[in-house]
Each structure stands twice: as structure tokens, then as C-alpha cells.
Amino acid sequence: MIRDPEQFAQLLQEVRTFVRTECQPLEAQVDKEDEIPEALVQRMREVGLFGHSIPEEYGGSGLTSEELSLVNIEVSQVATAFRARFGGATGIASESLVVDGTPEQKRQYLPRLASGELTGCFALTEPEAGSDATAQKATAVKDGDDYLINGQKVFITNAPISDLFTVFARTDPEGKGANGITAFLVERGTPGLSTPPAYRKMGQHGSPVGEVLLENVRVHKSAIIGGQEGQGFRTAMKALNKQRINLAGLCIGPAIRLVEEMVKRARSRQQFGQPIANFQLVQQMIAESNTEVHAARALLMETARKRDNGEDVTMEASMCKLFASETAGRVADRAVQVWGGGGYVADNVAELFYRDVRLFRLYEGTSQIHLTNIARRTMSRVAA
Ligand SMILES: Cc1cc2nc3c(=O)[nH]c(=O)nc-3n(C[C@H](O)[C@H](O)[C@H](O)COP(=O)(O)OP(=O)(O)OC[C@H]3O[C@@H](n4cnc5c(N)ncnc54)[C@H](O)[C@@H]3O)c2cc1C
Structure with a gap:
């Protein structure tokens, strides 16, 4: 809307x-x-x-x-x-x-x-809790009106520069899976919270990603998001569900840029006495890329409108994230191909975006996790 x-x-x-x-x-x-x-x-x-x-x-x-x-x-x-x-x-x-x-x-x-005064981060992933985010090992133990949080979060975007951390931890050690997980707001400076230096990464240089270490971090019960224990995983899923739609847009942008850049490169690069844009096999890479961009954008816009109308778009959000992130990967791969050997050598947009977009298929649900979600929801909609 x-x-x-x-x-x-x-x-x-x-x-x-x-x-x-x-x-x-x-x-x-x-x-x-x-x-x-x-x-x-x-x-x-x-x-x-x-x-x-x-x-x-x-x-x-x-x-x-x-x-x-x-x-x-x-x-x-x-x-x-x-x-x-x-x-x-x-x-x-x-x-x-x-x-x-x-x-x-x-x-x-x-x-x-x-x-923009505060930078925030979302600290869910742990060494043993990646695709299976319900396998949270971080704990938050009640101590009077406070909680003591202990645990290790990994791969957290903006952790090294964050002022405010949304931290997920298990408040009910008996709670299995999604049950018993609580979301806390923890401010930088709270004793026991530390962030080691950012990782070196394949791409997305300039976006610091790192760990959050929590050693006896004492927070008041008022730091629980929504004030209620045990709701954290549901909160995380609501945030991620919307984020999947956001992420689809963030995959389509680079793909649009790459289509433009591929056209410019194909027009300016001469081989066999003419621009490589004249060759139909180069045109195929451009045409397939632009078609997929249009399909990803159409799916995203339809899903976004449905969400604005209050419809449940859990499955469609997964489809958007899956399709747009895979599209970005394919388009970036073709862009490197259009650049030729120059596309493999650093310092051009194809090589830069190729490294950057690789992440999209991994975080906020890997492609495999989205495929399993889509399959489960599709099968549940078809009567036995
Ligand atoms: C740069 C970067 C930034 C990130 N930012 C954040 C952040 O801000 N906050 C946060 O909480 N997390 C963040 N993450 C973590 C990210 O969400 C996880 O890396 C992702 O969920 C995958 O988990 P994993 O790395 O443990 O892989 P694993 O879960 O170990 O998966 C390994 C492989 O197994 C496959 N697999 C696993 N389970 C299944 C299954 N059931 N069926 C089929 N295949 C399966 C996966 O698809 C994958 O191919 C970030 C990661 C990176 C790399």
C-alpha cells in the first residue's frame, strides 16, 4: 500500500x-x-x-x-x-x-x-544454533528482579559497533525447542557484555559482523521485550518474517544495478571488431538476468501488498527471500562472465557484487531452510 x-x-x-x-x-x-x-x-x-x-x-x-x-x-x-x-x-x-x-x-x-543515534543488532545465532535457532544454549537465570545472562552469539551483523543488543536466551532450562526462550534488550556498557573485533569476510566489507560474549550480564526484568518470559522465539520469528520481505528487496537492488552495469560493459567492450553486446550469447545473459529481476520484483511487490492487507504471507515471504537471493547470485555470476577475465580480478562492480551477494543465500534462513518451509506449507495446503 x-x-x-x-x-x-x-x-x-x-x-x-x-x-x-x-x-x-x-x-x-x-x-x-x-x-x-x-x-x-x-x-x-x-x-x-x-x-x-x-x-x-x-x-x-x-x-x-x-x-x-x-x-x-x-x-x-x-x-x-x-x-x-x-x-x-x-x-x-x-x-x-x-x-x-x-x-x-x-x-x-x-x-x-x-x-541513527543508536545502532542496534539482533543476536540470535550461536555456535550450535544456526539453522536450528531453537537450539539456543545461552541462559538467563532469574536472580530477584534481575536476570544473569551467559552465552556466546556468533555472526552478528553490526555487533562490533552496536549500542543496543537484542539478545535471545533460554529462561526455562526445561523448555524444549522454541519454548522457554526470552528476548532481552541489553545496552553496550553493561558489565559482562563484550564484542571481539569483527571477522574478516569474503565480501560486504564495511559491514562489521562479529560475536557477542555474555558473561554474567545482569539485566533488570524490565529488559525483557514485551515484559513476558518465554515469548522470545515468537518475537524473533515475527521480526524475521518481515525481514525476509525486506531482504528480497535488498537482493533485487544489486541485481538491477548489475543488469545496468552488464549492458554498459557489453556495449563498451570490443572483441572480434565489435561490441560484445552484439553477440547473442552475451545478450542471453542480459535477458535472463533482467527477466529474473522482473519475476523477483513482481513476487516481492505482490507479497508486500498482501502483507499490508493483513494476509498471512509466511510462505510467500520465504518464497521472496529464496527466489530473490538465488536470482542475485545467478545475476552476479553472469555479470562476472560478461566482464570476462576482468570480472575475476578485483576492483570492478561485478567482482565486488559477486562477493557481496553470496551472503544472501546463507543468512536469515539458508535457501535449504526456505525450501523446506515452502514445501511444508505447500503440502499442508493440499488436502490429503
Ligand atoms: C555475514 C553474516 C551475518 C549474519 N548476521 C546475523 C545477525 O545479525 N544475527 C543473527 O542472529 N545471525 C546472523 N547470521 C547467522 C546466519 O543467520 C546463519 O549463519 C544461518 O542461519 C545459517 O546457520 P549456520 O551458519 O550455523 O549454518 P548451518 O545451520 O550449520 O547450515 C549448514 C548447511 O546445512 C544446511 N542445513 C541445515 N539444516 C538443514 C535442514 N534441516 N535441511 C536441509 N539443509 C539444512 C544449511 O542449509 C547449510 O547449507 C549472519 C551470518 C553471516 C555469515
Whole structure:
């Protein structure tokens, strides 16, 4: 649903201009230096990028799913690290609070996440709890009005630079699977919480990802998201369900950019006395890529509109994430092919995006996990 088409078109144009004129020129620098310059982060705050999915009453712009999907397609037409800098605030790092936070928790944190004053992260994955996120080993033991949290979280986007951590831990040691998991809000500076330096990664340089170590971290019971023990896994799933739709947009943006770049490269590169764009086998790579981009976008927009209408899109969200992330991978692979040997050598957009988009098929549910979800839900809809 687009609430005010004229106003939204203006917002989209502003985002597009920012991405193309201020972010794209810094892509190579950010990839090399593994850091987004603070001056650009400040510009992201001014453009309002941190607040897109946070409700207006808490200082954000409260975009609908359809609006957010269109914005996500724009913000991701630059190396992924740029979007990841504010992506927590418009995705999983704030969504748990948005969907299940108490009014007091929302008042305390959402305006500062929306303005970009605070950076947040979502700390669910553990060494033994990846695809099976219900296998949480982190514990939170009640001690009077407090809880003592112990555990290790791995692969957490923005952990090294976060001010606010959404931490999932088991409050009921007897609770099996999803039961007995509780979500806590833990602020940086709380004794016992530490974040080692970021990992070295294949791609997405400039987006710090690391561990969160929790050793006897004492938090008051008011830090439980929603104030109720044992609801954490349901909260996580609500946040991830929306995030899958977001992520589909974030896969389509790079694929659109790559189609454009493939065309430019194919026109400018000459072989056999003519631009390689004249060769039909090169055109095939461009045509297949653009067709898949259109299919992914159509699926995403239909799903986003259904979500705005209040329909249950759990299965469709999985389809969007699966199809868009696999599309981004195939398009990036073809882009390297269109570049030829130059596509394998560093310092061009094909090589950079090829490394960046590889992650999309792994996090927020691997492709295999989404396939199993889709199969289960599809089979449950067909009468025996
Ligand atoms: C850069 C990066 C950023 C991340 N950011 C975050 C974050 O901010 N917060 C967070 O909580 N997590 C984050 N993650 C973690 C991410 O969500 C997990 O890596 C992902 O869920 C997969 O878990 P795993 O790595 O343990 O792989 P595993 O679960 O060990 O999977 C290994 C392989 O087995 C397959 N497999 C597993 N189970 C099944 C099954 N039932 N059926 C078929 N195949 C199966 C998988 O598909 C995969 O191919 C991030 C990861 C990375 C790499």
C-alpha cells in the first residue's frame, strides 16, 4: 500500500539520488578500507535512512511493506555494506521492539534508533544454533528482579559497533525447542557484555559482523521485550518474517544495478571488431538476468501488498527471500562472465557484487531452510 503517492515518489527520488551520487562513488574505498566514513553515516541520518520502518509516533517514517520494499530496492543499488549500516534500524535490530516491545521500551529506544543515534543488532545465532535457532544454549537465570545472562552469539551483523543488543536466551532450562526462550534488550556498557573485533569476510566489507560474549550480564526484568518470559522465539520469528520481505528487496537492488552495469560493459567492450553486446550469447545473459529481476520484483511487490492487507504471507515471504537471493547470485555470476577475465580480478562492480551477494543465500534462513518451509506449507495446503 502506498499511502501518498506524490510524497512517496519524492522520498524515493531523494533516496535514489543519495545512493547514486553520494554512496556509489565510495564503493571501492569502502571495500578496501572495510569502513563506512562517519561523514557518510551522518548523511544517512540526515536523509532519514535509519527510521524508514519505525512507526511515525516514535520518530520514523512508518513505511508500509510495499513502500519499504520499493525503498529497499533503491538503497541496495550500491555495495551491500552501505545499506547494512542502517539496515538494522530498518530491519531485525528494531523490529522485535516494534512488534512486541512495551510502550515504555518503545519510547526509550525507538526514537534513538530511528534517528541513527543508536545502532542496534539482533543476536540470535550461536555456535550450535544456526539453522536450528531453537537450539539456543545461552541462559538467563532469574536472580530477584534481575536476570544473569551467559552465552556466546556468533555472526552478528553490526555487533562490533552496536549500542543496543537484542539478545535471545533460554529462561526455562526445561523448555524444549522454541519454548522457554526470552528476548532481552541489553545496552553496550553493561558489565559482562563484550564484542571481539569483527571477522574478516569474503565480501560486504564495511559491514562489521562479529560475536557477542555474555558473561554474567545482569539485566533488570524490565529488559525483557514485551515484559513476558518465554515469548522470545515468537518475537524473533515475527521480526524475521518481515525481514525476509525486506531482504528480497535488498537482493533485487544489486541485481538491477548489475543488469545496468552488464549492458554498459557489453556495449563498451570490443572483441572480434565489435561490441560484445552484439553477440547473442552475451545478450542471453542480459535477458535472463533482467527477466529474473522482473519475476523477483513482481513476487516481492505482490507479497508486500498482501502483507499490508493483513494476509498471512509466511510462505510467500520465504518464497521472496529464496527466489530473490538465488536470482542475485545467478545475476552476479553472469555479470562476472560478461566482464570476462576482468570480472575475476578485483576492483570492478561485478567482482565486488559477486562477493557481496553470496551472503544472501546463507543468512536469515539458508535457501535449504526456505525450501523446506515452502514445501511444508505447500503440502499442508493440499488436502490429503
Ligand atoms: C555475514 C553474516 C551475518 C549474519 N548476521 C546475523 C545477525 O545479525 N544475527 C543473527 O542472529 N545471525 C546472523 N547470521 C547467522 C546466519 O543467520 C546463519 O549463519 C544461518 O542461519 C545459517 O546457520 P549456520 O551458519 O550455523 O549454518 P548451518 O545451520 O550449520 O547450515 C549448514 C548447511 O546445512 C544446511 N542445513 C541445515 N539444516 C538443514 C535442514 N534441516 N535441511 C536441509 N539443509 C539444512 C544449511 O542449509 C547449510 O547449507 C549472519 C551470518 C553471516 C555469515
